[in-house]
Amino acid sequence: MKNTTEIEIVKAFFDGRSDFRDIFFQFSKTAGMFFTLSKIKHSETGAIKGAGFRRVTKDFTHMRNCEITPELTNELLAKNVKIELREPDSYFDSAKAGSFLKNLDGKLRDRGKGCVNNIDISLGVSDEAFGIFNGANTVYSNRYRMKFSISVITQRGDKKETFSSFVIDVTPNAAAGNFFNDCAKKSEFALDMAVALLDARSAPTGRMPVLIKNEAGGTLIHEAIGHSLEADAVRQGISPVYAGAVGKKTASSAVTIIDDPTIPGKNGSYVFDDEGNPARRTVLIEKGVVRTYLLDRKEALFLKTESNGHGRRASFKDKPIPRMGITYLAGGEYDFEEMLKKAENGILVKKMGGGQVNPANGDFVFEVREGYLIEGGTIGPLIRRATLAGNGPELLKNIKYVGGSVGWDNGTCGKDGQGAPVSDGMPDTLLPGVVVGGE
Numbered sequence: 121m122k123n124t125t126e127i128e129i130v131k132a133f134f135d136g137r138s139d140f141r142d143i144f145f146q147f148s149k150t151a152g153m154f155f156t157l158s159k160i161k162h163s164e165t166g167a168i169k170g171a172g173f174r175r176v177t178k179d180f181t182h183m184r185n186c187e188i189t190p191e192l193t194n195e196l197l198a199k200n201v202k203i204e205l206r207e208p209d210s211y212f213d214s215a216k217a218g219s220f221l222k223n224l225d226g227k228l229r230d231r232g233k234g235c236v237n238n239i240d241i242s243l244g245v246s247d248e249a250f251g252i253f254n255g256a257n258t259v260y261s262n263r264y265r266m267k268f269s270i271s272v273i274t275q276r277g278d279k280k281e282t283f284s285s286f287v288i289d290v291t292p293n294a295a296a297g298n299f300f301n302d303c304a305k306k307s308e309f310a311l312d313m314a315v316a317l318l319d320a321r322s323a324p325t326g327r328m329p330v331l332i333k334n335e336a337g338g339t340l341i342h343e344a345i346g347h348s349l350e351a352d353a354v355r356q357g358i359s360p361v362y363a364g365a366v367g368k369k370t371a372s373s374a375v376t377i378i379d380d381p382t383i384p385g386k387n388g389s390y391v392f393d394d395e396g397n398p399a400r401r402t403v404l405i406e407k408g409v410v411r412t413y414l415l416d417r418k419e420a421l422f423l424k425t426e427s428n429g430h431g432r433r434a435s436f437k438d439k440p441i442p443r444m445g446i447t448y449l450a451g452g453e454y455d456f457e458e459m460l461k462k463a464e465n466g467i468l469v470k471k472m473g474g475g476q477v478n479p480a481n482g483d484f485v486f487e488v489r490e491g492y493l494i495e496g497g498t499i500g501p502l503i504r505r506a507t508l509a510g511n512g513p514e515l516l517k518n519i520k521y522v523g524g525s526v527g528w529d530n531g532t533c534g535k536d537g538q539g540a541p542v543s544d545g546m547p548d549t550l551l552p553g554v555v556v557g558g559e
Contacts, residue, residue, distance in 0.1 A: 125186060126186055126189065126191050126192045126195055127195060129173055129184045129186055130173075130192070130195045130196060130199065132173075132175075132182075132184065133173045133175065133184070134199055136175050136182060137175070137177070138175035138176055138177055138182075139176055139177045139178065139421055140175075140176055140254070140255060140417055140421075141173075141174060141175045141176065141254075141255050142174050142252060142253060142254050142255065142395055142396060143171055143172065143173050143174075143196075143201065143252070143253040144171065144172040144174070144250070144251075144252055144394060144433065144436050144440075145170075145171050145188065145203055145205055145250065145251035145252070145253075145436070146168055146169070146170055146171070146172075146205075146248065146249075146250055146435060146436040147168070147169045147188070147205040147206075147207070147208055147248070147249045147250075148166075148167065148168045148169075148208060148246060148247070148248040148249070148435075149165075149166070149167045149208040149209065149210040149246070149247050149248075150164075150165065150166045150167075150244065150245065150246040150247075151163075151164070151165045151166075151210070151212035151214075151244065151245050151246075152164050152165075152242060152243065152244030152245070153214060153217050153218065153221065153242070153243050153244070154240075154241070154242050155221040155222075155225065155239075155240070155241040155242070155243075156238065156239070156240045156241070157238060158222075158225050158226075158229075158239075159222075160218055160221070160222075163214055165210070165212070167208075167210070168435065168436075169187060169188045170185055170186065170187050170188055170435075170436040170437070171185065171186060171187075171188050171192065171203075171436055172184075172185040172433075172435075172436035172437060172438075173185065174439065174440075176417065176418050176421075177421075178418075178421055178422065181418065181439060183439055185436055185437050188203060188205075201253055201258070202258070203251060204251065204258075204260065205249045205250075205251055205260070206249045206262070207249075208247035208248060208249055209247045210247075212245055213295070216295075217243050220243075220300060220303075221241050221243065224241070224303070224304060224307055225239050225241070228272065228307060228308070228311050231308065231311055231312075232272075232274065232311055232315060233315075235274040235275065235276060235314075235315050235318065236272065236273070236274055236275075236311070237273040237274060237275040237280065238273045239270065239271070239272050239273070240270070240271045240273075241268070241269070241270045241271075241307075242267075242268070242269050243267070243268050243303075244266070244267050245264075245265070245266045245267075245295075246263075246264070246265045246267075247262075247263075247264050248262065248263045248264075249261075249262050250262070250263070250394070252392065252394065252395060252396035253396075254395070254396040258396075259392050259396045261390065261391050261392050263290070263390070263541075264290060264291070264292045264294075265288060265289070265290050265387070265541065266288070266289045266290075266294040266295060266299055267286065267287070267288050267289075268286060268287040268288075268299070268303040268306075269284065269285070269286040269287075270284065270285055270286070270303075270306065270307050270310050271283075271284040271310070272284075272307075272310045272311045272313075272314040273314065274311075274314040274315050274317070274318055275318075276318050279318055281314050281315075281317035281318050281504065282314060283310045283311075283313040283314035283317065283489065283490075284310060284489070285306040285307065285309060285310040286306070286530075287299065287302045287303050287306050288387050288530045288541075289302075290385060290386065290387060290389065291385070313489075313490060316502055317502070317504045320501070320502040320503055320504040321493070321501050321502070321503050321504070322503065322504065322505070322558050322559050323467070323488070323491065323503045323504065323505055323506030323507075323556060323557070323558035323559070324467065324493065324503070324506075324556060324558060325556060325557055325558050326555070326556060327553050327554065327555050327556070328465065328466040328467065328553070328554065328556055329462075329463040329464070329465070329466035329494070329550060329551065329552055329553070329554070330463075330466055330467055330468075330469060330508060330550075330551045330554040330556065331459055331460060331463045331466065331467070331468045331469070331494065331548065331549070331550050331551070332469050332472075332546060332548065332549045332550075332551060333456075333468060333469060333470045333527070333548055334523060334525055334526060334527030334545075334546060334547050334548050335470055335471070335527045336469050336470055336471055336472050336527065336529070336546065337472065337527055337528055337529020337530075337544055337545060337546060338447060338448050338449060338526075338528075338529065338544030338545045338546035339472040339475070339486070339529060339531075339544060340472065340484075340486065340508075340546065341377060341447060341448065341449050341544055341545075341546055342444060342447050342533070342542065342544040343475055343477050343484065343486070344477055344482065344484045344510075344512035344515070345377060345405075345482075345512050345513075345516065346377075346379070346404075346414075346444045346447045346544070347359070347444075347477065347479055347535070348361055348362050348479055348482060348512065348513075349362055349377075349404050349405075349410075349413050349414055350413065350414045350430075350441075350442040350443070350444070350535075351413035351414060351415050351416070351419035351420075351422075351423070351442045352416075352419055352441055352442050353442075353479055354413055355419065355422055358479050358480065359479045359480070360480060361480075361481060361482050361513050362410060362413070362513075365410040366410050366411065366412060366413070367409065367410065367411075368409065368410055369408045369409045369410075370405070370408065370409075370410055370513060370516065370517070371405055371408040371513075371516035371517055371519070372408050372516065372517055372518065372519050372520060373407045373408045374407075374408075374452055374519050374520055374521070374522050375405055375407070375408050375449065375516050375519055375522075376403065376405060376406050376407055376449070376450040377403075377404045377405040377447070377448070377449055377450070378401060378402065378403050378404065378447070378448055378450055379401075379402045379404060379414060379430065379444055379445055379446060379447045379448075380400075380401040380402065380445070380446050380448075381393075381399040381400075381429065381430075381445030381446050382399050382400065382401055383446050383543075386446055386528065386530065386543040387530035387531070387541045387542060387543045388444070388445040388446040388447075388530070388540075388541055388542040388543035388544075389445070389446065389543070390445060392429075393416075393427070393429045393430060393431045393432055393440075393445075394431055394432050394433040394440050395416060395417050395427065395431035395440050397417070397427045397428075397429040397431065398429055399429045399445065400428055400429045402414065402428045402429070402430070405516075408516075412428065413442070414428070414430040414442045414443065414444060415427050415428045415430055415431075415442055416430060416431030416432075416440050416441060416442045417431055417440070418431075418440075419442055430442050430443055430444070430445065431443075432445075432538075432540050433538065434538035434539050434540065438537075438538050441535065441536060441538070443533065443535065443540050443542075444533060444540075444542050444544075445542060445543070446542070446543040446544070446545070447542070447543075447544045447545070448526055448528075448544060448545030448546060449522065449526070449545070449546045449547060449549065450522075450526070450547075451522065451523065451524045451525060451526055451547045452521070452522030452523060452524060452547060453522070453524065454521045454522060454523055454524075454548075454550075455523065455524070455548075456523055456548045458521075459521045459523065459548060459549075459550040460494065460497055460498070460499070461497040462497075462521060462550060463494050463497065463550055464494070464496065464497050465494060465495060465496065466494045466556075467488070467491050467492065467493060467494060467503065467506060467556060468491060468492045468493075468494050468499055469488050469490070469491050469506075469508070470490040470491065470492070471488070471489040471490035471491075472486055472487070472488065472489065472529075473486065473487030473488060473489040474486070474487055475487060475508075477512070481511065482511050482512035482513045482514070483509075483510075483511050483512075484508075484509065484510060484511070484512055485507055485508070485509045486507065486508045486509075487505075487506075487507055488503075488505075488506040488507065488508060490502075491503045491504075491506045503558075504559075505558060505559050506556055506557065506558055507556070507557040507558070508554050508555070508556060508557075509554070509555040509556075509557060510551075510553075510554050510555060515551060515554070518551075518552050518553065519549065519550075519551065519552075520550070520552070521549070521550040522547050522548075522549050522550075523547035523548030523549065524547060525547055525548075526545040526546065526547050527545060527546065527547070528543055528544070528545045529543065529544055529545070530542070530543050531543075531544075
């Protein structure tokens with residue numbers, strides 16, 4: 121006997137009115153292990169196999185979802201829609217993972233020479249297969265990810281410090297490559313930084329030049345600017361700063377910001393977005409002039425144009441929304457030493473932490489996880505617990521000095537309750553007049 125719900129979902133999808141419609145098929149398998157207090161806290165595995173049906177007009181979005189069952193498959197076949205998702209790899213060597221984490225924890229505690237309070241580690245793998253039917257044909261994509269994260273807490277007396285690192289590898293069968301060696305190196309660095317921060321100077325306070333090293337990645341660009349250029353935020357008035365800004369100069373000529381998910385091998389890489397549109401290199405700001413917004417198919421309807429391949433969703437149960445993929449500030453012509461001298465006295469940032477941004481006006485506050493004083497145009501001692509405060513649009517107007525080589529960072533971006541894998545990048549960049557805070 122056929123499942124009535126599946127029949128209703130398929131019938132409503134094909135018979136209901138819409139400007140466009142799509143079906144998102146997902147088959148994912150995940151596994152993970154969590155380690156703390158020198159022991160495995162827990163392990164987990166999971167699997168998702170479902171389909172999300174969507175009909176869209178300017179006025180409404182109608183969505184239904186269900187599991188992929190033989191009944192659903194047959195119902196769709198009757199409509200000439202064939203589901204051909206590959207079977208994700210469910211293999212996770214928990215014995216090898218557990219042994220690696222235990223050995224790593226022991227080595228780090230020995231290296232920490234009595235300063236280690238605790239070490240939290242997570243190790244996980246996901247393998248996902250997707251299919252997107254856009255009303256005419258179906259495109260397929262795959263996403264593999266192996267992720268390691270570590271947070272080292274050190275303590276001396278009443279003083280505590282924390283430093284975190286992570287490794288993300290999107291190469292299939294990453295475990296057979298350099299993944300675990302990279303994890304060990306990042307872990308040693310996290311420990312050494314957490315120990316060094318116990319003796320670091322307090323951050324200076326006041327308005328001063330801030331030199332962002334390319335190895336810090338483009339967190340600042342992603343958070344302070346990128347979200348403000350997502351088309352839904354602009355249309356809904358969440359980001360009024362960039363409303364009607366296309367074709368207008370809003371930043372200095374040294375600023376070109378691009379989102380390009382076609383760059384291979386990064387956390388934010390993809391071939392098709394989650395609406396089946398080909399990923400494409402999208403210039404958002406070119407030499408200070410806003411060229412476009414990040415668009416999904418629905419936002420493109422409002423602007424009477426086509427999507428630029430930035431409709432993304434966390435799962436078949438979620439609706440696609442405009443999202444970043446790989447966002448970066450394009451390289452310029454200045455070298456690091458030249459910018460260091462121009463900074464004269466300020467701070468150097470090598471690793472950014474978390475932060476908050478007000479999308480209504482672009483005001484931001486970010487933590488600095490690894491920072492150093494700049495004294496007389498040279499790199500000085502390590503500082504701790506610095507914060508950076510400013511306004512994104514104003515900051516872009518005042519950037520003059522941008523280095524040549526872009527450095528990258530990977531992470532997960534949250535928006536409207538959905539997480540999306542992203543990458544962001546930035547060259548060495550001198551920011552004038554940023555408000556620096558400390559303890």
